[in-house]
Amino acid sequence: MTKSLRIVLIEDNPVDCARVVELLEREFADLSVRQIREAVDLDAVVAEGDFDLVLTDYLLPWTDGLTVLRAVKRRWPDVPVLMVTGSGNEEIAIEAIKSGLDDYILKSHKHLARLPTAIRTALDRLEQRHRLEEVEVQYHTLFDRVPIGLYRTTARGEFLDVNSALIEILGYRRLAERAGTVRDFEFRVRRYDGEHIWVRNTARVIRGAGGCVLGYDGSIEDVSERKLAEEVLAERTRQLEAVREAGSEITHELDLSTVLGLILRRAAELVGTADGSVYLWTTRRDTWSRAPGSAWGSGWTTSACGPAKGSRARWWRGARG
Numbered sequence: 001m002t003k004s005l006r007i008v009l010i011e012d013n014p015v016d017c018a019r020v021v022e023l024l025e026r027e028f029a030d031l032s033v034r035q036i037r038e039a040v041d042l043d044a045v046v047a048e049g050d051f052d053l054v055l056t057d058y059l060l061p062w063t064d065g066l067t068v069l070r071a072v073k074r075r076w077p078d079v080p081v082l083m084v085t086g087s088g089n090e091e092i093a094i095e096a097i098k099s100g101l102d103d104y105i106l107k108s109h110k111h112l113a114r115l116p117t118a119i120r121t122a123l124d125r126l127e128q129r130h131r132l133e134e135v136e137v138q139y140h141t142l143f144d145r146v147p148i149g150l151y152r153t154t155a156r157g158e159f160l161d162v163n164s165a166l167i168e169i170l171g172y173r174r175l176a177e178r179a180g181t182v183r184d185f186e187f188r189v190r191r192y193d194g195e196h197i198w199v200r201n202t203a204r205v206i207r208g209a210g211g212c213v214l215g216y217d218g219s220i221e222d223v224s225e226r227k228l229a230e231e232v233l234a235e236r237t238r239q240l241e242a243v244r245e246a247g248s249e250i251t252h253e254l255d256l257s258t259v260l261g262l263i264l265r266r267a268a269e270l271v272g273t274a275d276g277s278v279y280l281w282t283t284r285r286d287t288w289s290r291a292p293g294s295a296w297g298s299g300w301t302t303s304a305c306g307p308a309k310g311s312r313a314r315w316w317r318g319a320r321g
Helices: 014-027 039-048 065-075 090-098 115-145 164-170 224-250 256-271
Strands: 005-010 031-036 053-056 081-085 103-106 149-154 159-162 185-190 196-207 213-222 275-282 312-319
Touching (some): 005 014, 014 115, 031 039, 053 065, 053 115, 065 090, 090 103, 103 115, 149 164, 164 213, 196 224, 224 256
Parallel strands (some): 005 031, 005 053, 081 103
Antiparallel strands (some): 149 159, 149 213, 185 196, 196 213, 275 312
């Protein structure tokens, strides 16, 4: 069902008023025109706000069209106001447009004929503005609620706009960092609180006339947890490979001293140290003997760290070679 078009017509001349109403009734099927000829009626109508559009003359017995325009726009800034007059001039038209007038139409037969088109244009602009406002609200809602960081920068890398996720990721409440032109580029950044995190940055260049760079649209996502998991996995893989290689080497050796040396060397590599020691605990001092020509030192020592009080330790020690 089409909504009725409600128009307020402020006109003190009955003949001109009838001409306008007749023209509008030919063009708009479902039309409601409320005629205003006195100041008190105008004040009541403006207070109610039950209208879609206002048509006003410029010269009125109690006021002028500019005053009417400003009164309506002050209370209802989105309502279109058109001035239909035979006594205006260019200066009045310019002043009215500055005050928010949507169109200016002369009462002559030639110019009055375009009034229906001017009304449709003003209402279309209003609808488009409302749609744009809705889209903008939806955009900002999405922009602020999306769980990854989004931003817009100038060509020099200065932030123009950032969302809450990016502020949270970097630890800034007021952000003034810099980002380059990248795509799926991962790097470490330092948050405001000093903590280092990994982020993935993607940006799109914005170009103006002639291809000049105006700025960038981009997004930043916190990937610290994934990077940490990858590092843990890489370290675990390295350790398992070292154990596998050590196992392969040990199976070919029968000499205990050599076997312990291999184990010590691999263990030192795993923990990233230059040298180390291997201790074998026993309660029988005469069990061990040094292997002739061993590259690793051997000897007896007493330690409180042993598995049993009074136990003895045989040790092999050397440097990674």
